[in-house]
Amino acid sequence: MANAARFEKSDDSVVVIVGSGAGGGTLGNELAQKGIKVVILEAGARFTIPDFMNDEWPSFSQLAWTDPRTTSGSFQIAKDFPNLPSWIVKAVGGTSIHWAGASLRFGEWEFKAKTTYGQVDGANLLDWPISLDEMAPYYANAENRMGVNGTNGIPHLPGNNNFKVMQAGALKLGYKTVFTGNMAINSQPRDGRGSCEQIGFCFQGCKSGAKWSTLYTEIPKGEATGNLEVRPLSQVIHIEHNDAGLVTGVVYADAQGVMQRQKARAVAVAGNSLESPRLLLNSASGKFPDGLANSSGQVGRNYMRHTTGSVYATFENPVHMYRGTTMAGIIRDESTNNPSRGFVGGYEMETISLGLPFSAAFFKPGAWGRGYTSLLDDYSNTAGMWIIGEDMPQETNRVTLDATVKDKFGMPVASVHFDDHANDIAMRSHAYKQGTAVYQAVGATRVAEVPPYPSTHNLGTNRMSDNPRDGVVNKYGQTHDIKNLFVSDGSQFTTGAGVNPTLTIVALAVRQGDNIAGMMSRGEI
Amino acid sequence: MRKVDPRVKVTRRRFLQSSAAAGPAAALAAGGATLNAESAWAQAAVLSPHQMATLTVMARDTYPHDRLGDIYYRNAVAHWDTDAGAKAETKTLIAEGVAMLDAEANARFGADYIKVASEADRVTILQAIEPGPFFKAVRADLVVSLYNQKEVWPKFGYEGASAQYGGYLHRGFNDIDWLPVA
Numbered sequence: 001m002a003n004a005a006r007f008e009k010s011d012d013s014v015v016v017i018v019g020s021g022a023g024g025g026t027l028g029n030e031l032a033q034k035g036i037k038v039v040i041l042e043a044g045a046r047f048t049i050p051d052f053m054n055d056e057w058p059s060f061s062q063l064a065w066t067d068p069r070t071t072s073g074s075f076q077i078a079k080d081f082p083n084l085p086s087w088i089v090k091a092v093g094g095t096s097i098h099w100a101g102a103s104l105r106f107g108e109w110e111f112k113a114k115t116t117y118g119q120v121d122g123a124n125l126l127d128w129p130i131s132l133d134e135m136a137p138y139y140a141n142a143e144n145r146m147g148v149n150g151t152n153g154i155p156h157l158p159g160n161n162n163f164k165v166m167q168a169g170a171l172k173l174g175y176k177t178v179f180t181g182n183m184a185i186n187s188q189p190r191d192g193r194g195s196c197e198q199i200g201f202c203f204q205g206c207k208s209g210a211k212w213s214t215l216y217t218e219i220p221k222g223e224a225t226g227n228l229e230v231r232p233l234s235q236v237i238h239i240e241h242n243d244a245g246l247v248t249g250v251v252y253a254d255a256q257g258v259m260q261r262q263k264a265r266a267v268a269v270a271g272n273s274l275e276s277p278r279l280l281l282n283s284a285s286g287k288f289p290d291g292l293a294n295s296s297g298q299v300g301r302n303y304m305r306h307t308t309g310s311v312y313a314t315f316e317n318p319v320h321m322y323r324g325t326t327m328a329g330i331i332r333d334e335s336t337n338n339p340s341r342g343f344v345g346g347y348e349m350e351t352i353s354l355g356l357p358f359s360a361a362f363f364k365p366g367a368w369g370r371g372y373t374s375l376l377d378d379y380s381n382t383a384g385m386w387i388i389g390e391d392m393p394q395e396t397n398r399v400t401l402d403a404t405v406k407d408k409f410g411m412p413v414a415s416v417h418f419d420d421h422a423n424d425i426a427m428r429s430h431a432y433k434q435g436t437a438v439y440q441a442v443g444a445t446r447v448a449e450v451p452p453y454p455s456t457h458n459l460g461t462n463r464m465s466d467n468p469r470d471g472v473v474n475k476y477g478q479t480h481d482i483k484n485l486f487v488s489d490g491s492q493f494t495t496g497a498g499v500n501p502t503l504t505i506v507a508l509a510v511r512q513g514d515n516i517a518g519m520m521s522r523g524e525i
Numbered sequence: 526m527r528k529v530d531p532r533v534k535v536t537r538r539r540f541l542q543s544s545a546a547a548g549p550a551a552a553l554a555a556g557g558a559t560l561n562a563e564s565a566w567a568q569a570a571v572l573s574p575h576q577m578a579t580l581t582v583m584a585r586d587t588y589p590h591d592r593l594g595d596i597y598y599r600n601a602v603a604h605w606d607t608d609a610g611a612k613a614e615t616k617t618l619i620a621e622g623v624a625m626l627d628a629e630a631n632a633r634f635g636a637d638y639i640k641v642a643s644e645a646d647r648v649t650i651l652q653a654i655e656p657g658p659f660f661k662a663v664r665a666d667l668v669v670s671l672y673n674q675k676e677v678w679p680k681f682g683y684e685g686a687s688a689q690y691g692g693y694l695h696r697g698f699n700d701i702d703w704l705p706v707a
Contacts, residue, residue: 054686057673160693161526161701168704197692207688317703318526322683324698356683360588360672368587368664369648376672377590380529380682442704 004223004230007039012263014039015516016250017270018236018279021094022505023489024270025214028230029222030513036520038228039262040219041252043235043271044090049216052097052205056357059204063097065090068413069274070402075418076451080365085416086305087454088272092232093215095272095456097205100327101183101212102350102500103148105139108132109337110345110390110497116337117344122421123392124302128494129466129475138507146184146212146506147191155187156180157196160324162351165315165383169438170331170349177332181350184212184502185325191217198324200353234260237409238283239267239292239485247292247485253409266516266525268477270488270509273303273458277399277491278414280462280472293462293479293487298472300400302393302463303416304496305455307424310352311435312363312384313444314375319383321353327386334389334434335498343426346498347389349435354384363450375448383439387431388457390498392421399461457501462491476515477508484525488512527697529682531592560585560595561639571610572619575639579623580605580663582639586647587664588671592680601670602663622659629653 007014015031017024020042028040044065053059060066064087071078071085078085088095109116111132114125143151150156159167159180170178185206186195196210209216222228233255240261241247249263269276277300281291291299328351335346354362356379364372375382397419401412420428432449439447465471468480477492479485488509490501497504519525558565566577580602581595609616623638630638630650641647654660671677678685687693 054688057669158699160698164699164701164704172705196694197688198694198698199688199692201686201688208692318528318682319701320526320529320682320684320697323687323693323696355685356678356681357669357672361668366664370589373588373590376681377592 003226005037005226005228007037007229009260009262011037012249013037013265014263015266015268016041016262016264017268017488018250019094019270019272019275019489020092020214020219020230021089021270021272021489022096022099022214022502023509024268025093025096025218026506026509027268027270027488027513028228029218030510031516032222032225032227034513034517035227036517038222039264040228040230041234041236041250041262042092042094042230042232044092044232046092046230046232047205047215049205049207049209052207054199054201054204054207056204056355059201063089063091063205067407068405070405070413070415071417072415073397073418075420077418077454080451081454084454086272086274086458087456088458091215092219092230093213096213096502097215098203098456099502100202100500101185101325102327102330103143103146103182103184103503104348104499106132106135106497106499106504107335110495110499111135113345113390113495120344120392120423122394123423124395125393126463126465126470126494129464135507135511138511139503141510142503142506145217146503147186148182148184148503149187150182154190157183157185157187157325157328160198160328161319162321162324162353162383163329165319165442166329166331166349166351166385166438169441172441173437175331175333178329180329181327183325183327186210196325200322200324200326202326235409236271236279237411239269239279241285241287241292241482243287245287245482247482257409265520266484266486268486268488268512268516272489273461273491274399274414274416276487276489277461278401281401282411293472293481293485295481296469296472298463298470300461301395301398302460303397303399303418303458304391304393304460304493305418305452306457306459306496307347307387307389307391307427307431308452308455308457309387309428309432310384310450311387311432311439312382312448312450313436313439314378314446315381315383315444318380320380321351321383322355326353327351331438334431341430343423343430345390345423345427347387347427347431348498349385349387349431349438352384352386362453363448365451375446378446385435385438387428387435388498388500389427389431390496391424393460393463393495394419394421457490457496459490459493459496459501462487464492464494477512478515486512486516526700526702529679529684531680531682533676533679560598565599569606571616572606576619576623577602577606578639579626580619582647583626583651583663584667584671586644586651587667589644593677597671597674597677600674601667604670618659618662622654622657622663625657625659626650626654
């Protein structure tokens with residue numbers, strides 16, 4: 001931070017980025033490297049690696065976005081965790097502090113969901129305006145900067161006990177593509193960071209720094225150029241525009257809660273798929289009464305959270321699943337589009353582990369009594385996997401402004417409505433069955449199907465489309481309506497694909513950085 | 526495989542510390558008392574010993590683990606006395622909830638909840654009040670306040686923080702030895 005810039009609030013030549021996670025942090029560094037002045041406004045505090053805690057609840061209090069949100073719809077989260085629809089981070093580095101590190105490219109067909117899947121009743125499918133070919137160089141860039149193992153000659157991580165159980169079951173079942181994953185976790189020292197010590201607690205912030213996070217990679221690199229200023233504890237309230245319909249800056253609450261105005265040449269929104277549409281909607285004005293960039297009415301719609309669930313299995317002998325990386329390996333055989341299974345799209349099975357405190361809270365939310373506690377009695381003999389598959393975009397699954405609940409600055413909070421699509425339910429059911437079979441193949445004595453956690457993969461609420469009527473942003477993440485307003489996070493996703501989203505968010509941010517720089521040099525923005 | 530020793534070695538110092546952390550030194554006072562003993566809560570300042578004993582029995586009935594001693598259940602509920610002192614609504618919630626629980630117990634078994642001898646019977650009483658705000662609040666709190674005690678973790682084979690020991694890289698992250706050979 002020694003060289004970090006300080007820009008005037010009246011400086012209207014800066015690009016303002018709202019949010020510092022995988023999207024915002026990466027874009028900030030990219031622009032700074034190109035000599036463009038950037039101010040990142042981050043709602044959360046700035047921590048350092050020693051601040052992270054190997055302790056689930058205190059870490060949750062330290063890092064998670066726990067400001068109020070509301071929920072509705074038939075998804076189970078609305079019942080289990082009505083004010084916590086998502087588990088994302090409010091801190092410099094955003095959810096790149098919490099993510100597990102899985103870095104998978106989309107399949108080519110996953111950029112063409114509408115073409116591949118055809119008509120799916122109730123689904124608002126659309127093809128991405130980008131192909132895998134166009135994304136390939138940016139995926140390569142992202143894999144290199146993040147140090148994804150299995151790419152760039154970087155060895156895979158060794159598998160832990162939890163992985164070995166899943167692997168043995170998977171191979172017995174006949175699955176072929178079973179390995180320790182393409183993780184953005186150093187398996188050997190690289191890029192000034194050490195290698196993985198198998199600490200566990202990947203979700204609580206990596207205490208060895210082996211896992212990529214913008215907090216200690218992109219952001220300090222950007223700051224070292226002298227072109228990037230990061231302002232923590234700065235929550236953007238609304239985006240301002242002029243009579244010509246161009247954005248001119250943002251109003252934000254600083255650490256003391258005092259309103260500040262930062263002028264800007266362009267604004268990029270990267271606050272995750274719940275906060276980004278909320279900010280656009282909360283920026284409604286006389287000129288844009290439905291919110292910014294919302295002439296299509298699509299802002300907040302098509303909210304996706306991946307079809308998820310977990311399978312935990314009890315064995316006669318110990319596993320100690322918490323030892324080592326949280327997401328220690330993957331089965332990819334179900335990651336295809338094979339409608340004969342009864343659903344379109346694919347899913348992955350990835351190991352997951354929770355410590356005892358979170359296991360108690362999340363294995364079966366609300367459950368009690370001996371039937372439940374006997375599951376926890378066998379904690380040390382438990383192995384676990386997480387299911388993550390493509391869910392169907394639906395127009396009615398959406399983020400709106402809550403009619404009554406407001407945050408501490410008086411702004412309406414995000415209200416999340418979600419109903420599972422029949423395809424999501426069929427996929428989850430298939431995945432539970434396969435996950436159970438994997439563990440039974442190696443002698444599981446009891447298997448528990450665990451419902452989705454508050455979502456870390458929040459996608460699609462400002463989706464990308466060729467036709468301005470179908471979405472909010474174009475293929476560069478530039479809003480269809482306002483040429484100097486961009487979206488730079490997972491809310492751009494046209495469809496969710498059956499893979500973890502971070503690598504694609506980073507690749508899109510790198511690509512967007514190139515394009516914003518081009519637009520600026522051509523005088524277009 | 527490297528096993529986890531589930532035994533808690535209680536030093537006098539650690540015992541006093543954990544008692545102090547439990548607020549009104551309930552655990553210290555409890556020495557030898559049964560789980561439902563009101564005498565264990567003589568030092569409760571805001572809630573009555575009967576209310577505190579009721580919360581304690583409720584805690585074990587809600588999350589029963591025979592491997593856990595009573596002290597962990599007392600520790601888990603001790604904070605309600607402090608909370609009730611800080612917030613009138615909390616005091617009312619507990620007072621009304623315990624009264625309702627006892628009314629249900631007396632109607633079914635002719636005794637207060639903590640005097641009903643069988644766990645299975647007590648569970649039916651809890652099931653009767655499960656939809657109400659009292660049970661919901663106590664259960665939601667317990668799932669954190671019971672399992673978040675570091676002293677209980679080794680009893681479940683959970684080792685907690687590892688970064689200070691260099692992680693599990695050299696301490697058994699891949700030491701499973703019972704899987705069938707592929």
